[in-house]
Amino acid sequence: MRKKEPSLLISFHTTTEAMALEAACQEAGLPGRLIPIPSFVSAGCGFGWKVSEEAGVRVMDFVREKGLEYEKTGIYLL
Numbered sequence: 001m002r003k004k005e006p007s008l009l010i011s012f013h014t015t016t017e018a019m020a021l022e023a024a025c026q027e028a029g030l031p032g033r034l035i036p037i038p039s040f041v042s043a044g045c046g047f048g049w050k051v052s053e054e055a056g057v058r059v060m061d062f063v064r065e066k067g068l069e070y071e072k073t074g075i076y077l078l
Helices: 016-027 053-066
Strands: 008-011 034-035 049-052 073-077
Touching: 008 053, 016 034, 016 049, 016 053, 049 053
Parallel strands: none
Antiparallel strands: 008 049, 008 073, 034 049
16 A cells, blocks of 8 residues: 655646646656546646645745746645
8 A cells, every 4th residue: 555645736727727837847847746636625627736745845936936827725735
């Protein structure tokens, strides 16, 4: 069984926003992956960017620096 590690989940209003963040993070070599939003999270497009809690600060700094869009109330610790 996989050990569950604390993660950060960023949700989006639109699929376009999710795909833009995915492309930017991949281009910059930042960790994370696009996943379907768990049922206990309510998000606009149904996708979220999951990243380890440890790397979450670095990813969020990058997101803000690049002006990438996300749900401002859509940051969750899993």
